[in-house]
Amino acid sequence: MTRLRLPLLVVALLALVCAGGYAVLRSAYHDEKDRRDLSDLTRSSPWPPDDLLVPDDLPRSGTLGWLDRLGLDIAYGLRTRDGRTVPVVWQQHHPAPDGSLADGVDCDVRTIHVCTDAGDGLTLVVTRDTDNSDPATALYLFAADQVLSVSVQGPDPVTADDLRGALTRTHHPSDGELLALLRGPGYQTDWS
Known part of the structure; x- marks a missing residue:
């Protein structure tokens, strides 16, 4: 029974790490998209x-x-x-x-x-x-x-x-x- 819990724990830990990594990458993607959109939308402005x-x-x-x-x-x-x-x-x-x-x-x-x-x-x-x-x-x-x-x-x-x-x-x-x-x-x- 102890041998079965260890692989489940490792799989759960890997899933948690992957989900966290995905969330970080997704957040970075949206931040970059927002920066590009803001630059694009304000490019023709007479003021910064x-x-x-x-x-x-x-x-x-x-x-x-x-x-x-x-x-x-x-x-x-x-x-x-x-x-x-x-x-x-x-x-x-x-x-x-x-x-x-x-x-x-x-x-x-x-x-x-x-x-x-x-x-x-x-x-x-x-x-x-x-x-x-x-x-x-x-x-x-x-x-x-x-x-x-x-x-x-x-x-x-x-x-x-x-x-x-x-x-x-x-x-x-x-x-x-x-x-x-x-x-x-x-x-x-x-x-x-």
């Missing part, structure tokens, strides 16, 4: 990943981000002060070469855009519904070599206070948070 910002209150689901040579865009549902959730696009972009607002907004065109100083370096832009534009509300924050903005397309009534937190409460995302944001549904790489 450490300089990117995201809003503090991003929901864990229903959030989609993309990054290109223009900057970072994040689409998500923003909770307003009255409890509604409105779809917004949050952006971190470079200002236009002349220092104006991003995305072609020209505050001098008063028939389309109404720009208001919202204090603390923030500019509220309301775009009217016209033949060539849909109504929208956006808040912009100029900071050094970047413009942060959050905008609501359509007639959803929002105030500068509803949008302010998305621009003033931000943080630098961890690699994992950035990967979760930029890896859209069905994201594939050559090494996936």
Whole structure:
């Protein structure tokens, strides 16, 4: 009976060592894949990943981000002060070469855009519904070599206070948070 237990113990020990080795190799594979994906997804960014910002209150689901040579865009549902959730696009972009607002907004065109100083370096832009534009509300924050903005397309009534937190409460995302944001549904790489 003792002779039978020793081989079973050796087999069990070998199985445990092999399973542990497999887990270590699998973890290393996923870590390497994450590093490659992050490099691939941030390659065209105008800033290194450490300089990117995201809003503090991003929901864990229903959030989609993309990054290109223009900057970072994040689409998500923003909770307003009255409890509604409105779809917004949050952006971190470079200002236009002349220092104006991003995305072609020209505050001098008063028939389309109404720009208001919202204090603390923030500019509220309301775009009217016209033949060539849909109504929208956006808040912009100029900071050094970047413009942060959050905008609501359509007639959803929002105030500068509803949008302010998305621009003033931000943080630098961890690699994992950035990967979760930029890896859209069905994201594939050559090494996936």
